[in-house]
Amino acid sequence: MVEWTEFERSTIQSIFSKLDYDVAGGKALARCLVVYPWTQRYFGSFGNLYNATAIMGNPKVAAHGKVVLQGLDRAVKNMDNIKATYAELSVLHSEKLHVDPDNFKLLADCLTIVVAAQMGAAFTAEVQAAFQKFLAVAVSSLCRQYH
Amino acid sequence: MLLPLEEIGIIMSLSAKDKAVVKAFWAKAATKADDIGSDALSRMLVVYPQTKTYFSHWKDLSPGSAPVRKHGKTVMGGVAEAVAKIDNLTSGLLTLSELHAFTLRVDPANFKILSHNLLVVLANQFPDDFTPEVHVAMDKFLSALALALSERYR
Numbered sequence: 001m002v003e004w005t006e007f008e009r010s011t012i013q014s015i016f017s018k019l020d021y022d023v024a025g026g027k028a029l030a031r032c033l034v035v036y037p038w039t040q041r042y043f044g045s046f047g048n049l050y051n052a053t054a055i056m057g058n059p060k061v062a063a064h065g066k067v068v069l070q071g072l073d074r075a076v077k078n079m080d081n082i083k084a085t086y087a088e089l090s091v092l093h094s095e096k097l098h099v100d101p102d103n104f105k106l107l108a109d110c111l112t113i114v115v116a117a118q119m120g121a122a123f124t125a126e127v128q129a130a131f132q133k134f135l136a137v138a139v140s141s142l143c144r145q146y147h
Numbered sequence: 148m149l150l151p152l153e154e155i156g157i158i159m160s161l162s163a164k165d166k167a168v169v170k171a172f173w174a175k176a177a178t179k180a181d182d183i184g185s186d187a188l189s190r191m192l193v194v195y196p197q198t199k200t201y202f203s204h205w206k207d208l209s210p211g212s213a214p215v216r217k218h219g220k221t222v223m224g225g226v227a228e229a230v231a232k233i234d235n236l237t238s239g240l241l242t243l244s245e246l247h248a249f250t251l252r253v254d255p256a257n258f259k260i261l262s263h264n265l266l267v268v269l270a271n272q273f274p275d276d277f278t279p280e281v282h283v284a285m286d287k288f289l290s291a292l293a294l295a296l297s298e299r300y301r
Contacts, residue, residue: 034279035286052280109263113282116267117274125193125210128267132194 002137004079011130015115016076024118025065028111030056036106042099068107075138083141090145101143108135161284161291166233168284173230175276176269180227183272184219185211187264195260201253222261229292236295244299255300258293265289 004012033040034052043049046060055061071089078085093099112132116123161169176183189210191198205214225243232239247253266285270277277285 031279031282035283052278052283056279113266113270113277116271117277120271120274123267123271125190128190129194 001080002082007126008130008133009079011127012076012079012134015119015127015131016073019069019115019118021066021069021073022062024111024114025067025069026062027065028107028114029065029068030058030061031110031114032103032107033061035110036103039103039106042097042103072138075134075141079134082137083144086138086141087145090142093142094146101139101146104139104142108132108139111135161233161287165284165287168281169233169288170230172273172276172281172285173227176273177227179272180223181216181220183265183268184221184223184226185216186219186268186272187261188215188219188222190264190267191261194264198257198260201251201257226265226292229288229295233288236291237298240292240295241298244296247296248299248301255293255297258296259290262286262289262293 033043033049033055040049043061043064046058046064048054048058049061074085075082093101112128112135115131116128119127192202192208192215193210199208202208202214202218205212207214209215225240228243229236229240266282266289269285270282
């Protein structure tokens with residue numbers, strides 16, 4: 001089981017409470033599709049992803065980014081049980097969506113960048129460590145049901 | 148010395164546009180190079196504690212300490228040199244590669260870690276300028292830099 005310090009718990013709750021799920025998720029996903037264009041392979045039905053401008057303005061990208069953040073929110077609300085919380089999601093990503101799990105890390109890195117840009121000086125090294133630890137646990141839990 | 152991307156047959160060289168974007172962004176960021184270097188190193192040592200193993204000879208590994216600040220400056224000097232030699236990183240960084248390969252013997256996996264922290268600092272300090280387009284160009288540049296640094300390893 002993952003051990004969280006008080007600092008880590010409060011930092012994660014604080015960061016997510018300040019995130020606009022309507023905006024931040026879409027930004028992170030758009031950034032992922034631009035910076036790591038091979039991730040576009042999972043979004044053939046999203047229409048125009050031909051260039052950065054199109055991606056950043058694509059409403060389906062924005063909507064799906066929100067879905068992703070709502071998924072992360074479940075982990076935020078169940079920090080002591082992320083593995084169990086994500087069991088079904090893991091099966092979904094593996095057996096139905098067939099997502100290469102390496103992509104989870106890429107999206108996590110993009111979310112870190114978005115949060116770093118938003119938080120300014122408040123995004124200290126310690127805060128970054130807590131945030132990345134949380135994302136690493138979420139990613140690991142999502143990978144759990146891949147066989 | 149193959150880094151994961153090269154192993155799977157993807158060699159992503161820098162386009163003319165990438166180079167232009169990197170140079171333009173670097174022109175803005177260079178004025179704060181020392182702070183950027185110190186901040187990136189500080190974060191690396193905190194977020195990836197295994198990297199501290201390379202600095203056991205320092206008295207103080209805390210964020211913003213004197214040795215961290217000094218070394219951050221050194222690292223950014225290398226990045227600046229790479230920007231100037233962006234048209235031929237492999238030959239341009241040969242001496243630095245030999246230093247890292249034969250003297251420092253830094254596991255090249257750590258180049259990726261430091262690159263990530265550099266990108267985090269750039270996003271943090273230049274939130275309006277570090278757009279996704281700048282992000283992808285800088286990520287490609289730092290990957291190419293890391294590859295050039297690995298050139299002499301074996």
